[in-house]
Amino acid sequence: MPGQRSGRKAIRASDRALTFHTYGNRCAACGRTPKDDQVKLVIDHKVPLDLGGTNDPDNLQPLCEEDNHAKQALFADHEENAAALRTSLSLPEVHMRIGELLKSMEGQNVPKELIMLVAREENHGDPTKRMRELRALGWSIKNLKRREGRKVRSFYRLEHWEPWPRGGPQAAVVRLERERKGSKRVQDD
Ligand SMILES: [Zn+2]
Known part of the structure; x- marks a missing residue:
């Protein structure tokens, strides 16, 4: 839909080049490269523009076309959760961003990719630790x-x-965490 994009600013060529360079010309999801794997890389907005993401280089990553399509399909599947995603993304603390998204979809299977999106800490990879921390706060979250x-x-x-x-x-x-460590160490500080 060309009309939908008309209000959007194009990504600067220098930011595109920087993004490819930062990721070593690899797909941020699967690691494949145009040179070794004959994939085509496109620039992806980590937080989509529709959800408040920007063209800032921090929000850009290369994805192969396959992973880019998978991501588009994921958001198409979760169109009805767009408002909840926007709300979660706006919260100041990572546990709140994850927790409020889970609450908005309570009882549903929430894909890990959506959790990682709102966590906004993709470089640390895995939300497992945050889930453990939420459980420590009394939450019950199943992983499937x-x-x-x-x-x-x-x-x-x-x-x-x-x-x-x-x-x-x-x-x-x-x-x-401090209490847990303290009880292990039996007061050595
Ligand atoms: Zn890929």
Whole structure:
């Protein structure tokens, strides 16, 4: 739909080049390259423009066409969650961003990719640690794996949640972590 893109600014050529360079000319999802794997790389917005993402280089990554199509399909499947995704992305703390998205889709299988999107910490890879921290705050979250073709996809399903602790989840997680270490070390500080 050409009309949809008319209001958007084009990505600067220098930012495109920088993005390819930063990622070593590899697909950010599968690691394949045009040279070794004959894939075509396109520039992807990590947070889509529709959800408030920008053309800032921090928000850009190369994807092969296959992974780019998979990502588009994922958002097409979750069009009805766009408002919840936008809301989650706007929250200041990572546990809130993940938790509020899970709450908006309580009882549904939420793809790991959506969790990673709102976590906004893709470079750290895996939301497993954040899920563990949410569980430590009393949340119940199931992890499910499903084989789809050659890929194994991962989903999270919220079964129970707790109100956010006073002072925010990040502070509570730090406090719990400190208590856990303290009880292990039996007061050596
Ligand atoms: Zn790829």
